[in-house]
Amino acid sequence: xxxxxxxxxxxxxxxxxxxxxxxxxxxxxxxxxxxxxxxxxxxxxxxxxxxxxxxxxxxxxxxxxxxxxxxxxxxxxxxxxxxxxxxxxxxxxxxxxxxxxxxxxxxxxxxxxxxxxxxxxxxxxxxxxxxxxxxxxxxxxxxxxxxxxxxxxxxxxxxxxxxxxxxxxxxxxxxxxxxxxxxxxxxxxxxxxxxxxxxxxxxxxxxxxxxxxxxxxxxxxxxxxxxxxxxxxxxxxxxxxxxxxxxxxxxxxxxxxxxxxxxxxxxxx
Numbered sequence: 001x002x003x004x005x006x007x008x009x010x011x012x013x014x015x016x017x018x019x020x021x022x023x024x025x026x027x028x029x030x031x032x033x034x035x036x037x038x039x040x041x042x043x044x045x046x047x048x049x050x051x052x053x054x055x056x057x058x059x060x061x062x063x064x065x066x067x068x069x070x071x072x073x074x075x076x077x078x079x080x081x082x083x084x085x086x087x088x089x090x091x092x093x094x095x096x097x098x099x100x101x102x103x104x105x106x107x108x109x110x111x112x113x114x115x116x117x118x119x120x121x122x123x124x125x126x127x128x129x130x131x132x133x134x135x136x137x138x139x140x141x142x143x144x145x146x147x148x149x150x151x152x153x154x155x156x157x158x159x160x161x162x163x164x165x166x167x168x169x170x171x172x173x174x175x176x177x178x179x180x181x182x183x184x185x186x187x188x189x190x191x192x193x194x195x196x197x198x199x200x201x202x203x204x205x206x207x208x209x210x211x212x213x214x215x216x217x218x219x220x221x222x223x224x225x226x227x228x229x230x231x232x233x234x235x236x237x238x239x240x241x242x243x244x245x246x247x248x249x250x251x252x253x254x255x256x257x258x259x260x261x262x263x264x265x266x267x268x269x
Contacts, residue, residue, distance in 0.1 A: 005072075006174050006206040007037040007060055012069030014055055029055040030230045033069070037174075042200060042207045044221030044238060046214050046253060052230035053210045057176040060208055061093045062086060074173045091121055094167040098179035100159040104151045110137070111147040113162055117170050136169045140195055157188035164196060168203075176208045181216065193219060215257035218242050226250045 012033040017024045030052040037043040047053045058064045059071060062078040071078050074092035081089055097103045104113060114133040118124060124132065134144060140161040151159055160180060167175055180196065181189040197220060200207055209220045217224055217238070224241045226234040226249065234247040245251045 004038050005036050006039050006074055007035065007043075007208065008070075008072045009033055009035040009056075009060065010070040012056075012059060012071060013067045014052075014059060014064070015067045028230050030059070030227075033230075033232060035225060035232070037206055037208055039206055040204045041223060042209050042221045044217035044224040045208055045210045045227065046212065046217045046224060047227035048212055048253075050229075051227040053212075053227050054178050055230075056227070057095065057178045057208060057210045060176050061090075061095055061174070063095065087121070091123075091170050092172050093174045093176075094170060094172040096163050096167050096175060096177040096180045098182055100156070100163040100183075101151070103163055104159060106151050109148050109150060110142065110154075110162060113151070114165055114169055117166055121170060123170070132169060136165045139168065139199060140165045155188075156184055157192055160184060160192050161195065164192075164199070168199065171203075172205075174206045174208075176210065178210045179212070180209075182211065182213070189216070196220065213257065214242070214253045218257065226253065 012035075013031055014029045016027045016029065018027045019025050033056060035043070035056070045053045045056060055064070059066055060073060062071070062073070062081065066079060074089065076089050078086070078089065078093075105116075108116065111133060114137060115129050118129045118132065123129065133147075137144065137147070142158065142161055142165065146154075151162070154162065164180070177196070181192050184192060193216065199205065209217060211217050214224075218241075221238045224236065224238045225232055226241070226247065228247075228249045234241065234245065234250045241250065242254060242257070245254045
């Protein structure tokens with residue numbers, strides 16, 4: 001893998017056998033995908049529900065194995081990693097999920113939620129972990145006085161900030177963000193997107209940003225890949241995709257996009 005590529009997917013395929021016994025057929029979630037995400041770049045991955053974009057995000061960081069193809073992330077062939085080697089490599093790649101409510105343990109306080117990844121990965125002393133928790137909480141706009149609160153005491157936007165902080169606390173090189181704002185009100189989306197954009201720029205993160213909303217993808221991304229029925233139909237610079245889409249499917253997405261973009265001054269909820 002070239003020094004400039006943090007994620008490289010080559011002829012990646014993910015298929016499932018579906019249907020009743022004796023009549024099973026093969027369903028391709030993604031088919032023969034080639035994708036490169038360069039260092040410090042946000043690659044937007046856009047497509048409607050069922051296009052395969054979330055599957056591709058999970059493949060990118062090794063949460064599910066491909067049926068065929070090669071995936072290199074943060075300098076390693078992650079398809080070949082197993083056990084302890086894969087656990088250690090997860091320090092370098094993390095995921096932000098769509099549903100923050102189901103991805104957070106309801107019995108853990110904010111402090112425990114942010115410290116948990118560090119404990120699992122055996123990072124630092126207790127004092128060092130405490131300092132890192134405070135730093136990352138402040139980075140995403142979570143007050144120190146909230147550290148003893150449980151997840152149900154936070155709003156939806158605040159819970160998604162917790163999910164972002166949990167991904168950041170291990171200081172990864174690469175993050176896959178799977179529909180991170182789709183469950184939020186539009187005004188809250190804007191605040192969370194601004195935080196993600198600031199953090200990405202400040203840290204120089206490489207990111208795969210997944211969304212069905214091309215307007216949101218355009219706000220966050222440097223480059224865009226468009227998926228349709230598990231296959232890439234168009235890719236290019238985000239500004240060019242928005243101004244001059246070539247594929248008919250991309251043209252439909254552009255027409256439906258909220259061109260005005262997020263309102264950075266919207267209220268929290």
